[in-house]
Amino acid sequence: MDEEYDAIILGTGLKECLLAGVLSKEGYKILHLDRNAYYGAESASLNLKQLFEKFRPEEFSSAKGGENSSKESEKVFEEKLKEKYGRWQDWNIDMVPKMMMGNGLLVKLLVHTGVHNYVSFKASEGSYVFKQGKLFKVPATDKDALRSPLMGMFEKLRARSFFVFVQDYDETRVETHKGYDLRTMTSRQLYKEYGLADETIEFIGHALALYTDERYMDFPAIHMVKAVKLYEESLARFNTGSPYIYPLYGLGELPQGFARLSAVYGGTYMLNKPDAEVKWNEETGEAIGVSATMEDETVGAGEGEEKKGPQVVTAKAKHAIVGDPSYFPKHSVQVGSVARALCFLSHPIDNVENAHSVQIIIPASQVGRKNDVYVFGCSYMHNVCAKGRYVAFVSTNVETANPEQELASGLSLLGTIDEKFVHICPIMAPTTDGIKEKAIISRGYDATTHFESTVRDVLDMYRRVTGKQLDLSQIDANEAATE
């Protein structure tokens, strides 16, 4: 490990692994470390043992028992889990529940890098939106939309002309702009042009453009229009009634897939380095290397060579040290928090046609909030839990001092809950772009339902590391097949 690398990456979250994969593929010599013994950092999917260790350490340690040897007591705990939930290895519970837009940036990167070959995906079965106490299926086709009870007849006609405009809109072709300059006009103004009612606007902004709050209304309409187009294109891509896909074995497969890509191109991986630490040049403020304790590395060396025992080793980085904010406490601040509840169920979520995977959007205004509440469901069909079980996630941006209460509207949709883990995650963000410090830090994972902002952050990190743009417009992942 005590060599020089082009970049050293800390933490194996999705963002870090994505960057590692892309950089390695371009010939960068990468060293990638994680303090944990598993891949994924904040964005890992945890097995049942890791889950209890993290959220119910008291149960985990009491099962471990005092005098028993730790191996023996771990066995006892495994048995206890098995009785209730089957094999602990069969569970893969996402720490940051999201889904992938079928035509989104992450899919483009997966195909571009070939990482889609390592992972299998299933289409999500449906998207629902919560309105006046009831769930409505988000229409997937124009026929659906005309039948949907979400809008009245006249509103449907107005909405239809709006959607025709959006579908035809092409930023590069002025004739599709209908005289509107979407870079100066706000979403609010565009909606007004089409005379759309408030509830239609709520549906478009939250169930299709997937904004988490109302701030977008006063930004240039181009972003909203592109977001609605992304939704439509993602729907059309798989023709499954939902724009989303989800990886088998959970989202934790994604960082693993990109880490493998990096390793295939020569990246060096070291997990389980709890003392991994950035080394700084005190005078210039630059990050110069990373230190960590290494076990004796006589592997591969001639036999009979002397064992030296563990040693603290420092690796140097030529271009940058990259990592999640937890490795850069002095260069990060908290910018918000997300409340998440993970729930085990023994049945599909109520009122969603027994879907094995589903997303439900509860627009903020429907429950007197500023931020939407999201519900995701998946099941044993996705190899994330034992046969016959279902997993549901409820999440939202925290607004009050009682975050658990803020999840209530989502939790009440689930039906009987067997087990519930609630956690409040601070969202950390870098205080610097890190170019001067040679310390490129990712932002924490936000509350959005999908990975668009995640990939955007990675693209920006790529620019900060290399000084170049990664051009995704060249990458066409449109072609796809549904089995």
Place this chain on the structure above:
Amino acid sequence: MSNSSHGAQQSQTQAKLVLLGDMGAGKSSLVLRFVKGQFFEHQESTIGAAFMTQTVTVDDHVVKFEIWDTAGQERYHSLAPMYYRGAAAAIIVYDMQSQQSWQRAKSWVRELQRQGNANLVIALAGNKSDCKDMRKVSKEEAEAYAEEQKLSIFLETSAKSGECVNDLFYSIANKLPKQARATPQEGGRGGVVLDANAGQNRQKSQCC
């Protein structure tokens, strides 16, 4: 990848096969010998190959191996669980000239018995049999160990001379359950394939 594309009577199984073993044991060399019939005296430590495929036929049954090499992630004990997922078979390779690689092989067996799926076919390969006079691991010891651990296959191989390399892969193909093992890639309701090369099958369809 469909069952019918390989002649009328033949059924096809797709099987993920993973290689494990100490650095330098000869994992990549075994794959290269099997897939391309080549051997390099100075094989580079694995870089640049994610997986290779090779098809074998046993009794009119076609097995398409998707062979995963470790990409060096095992070096610092950092292999991802993804590596084992859905694997139908594993070859654990050791260099018969090295006690250390034998010890590592045994720890891989333990790891697989813990992490791998229950009906995983495990093969143990004592590699570099062209260097028998330098051996540090006896055939008897390895054989006894394989039996004790109920491993499906034990063979001494040489990627250099080719000895028993085909045997190794054919024995694995033989031990695989005959019914086509649908890989998750294709199987199940709602499975999707992301593929840059597939033809355009998008329909102009409108959301609302």
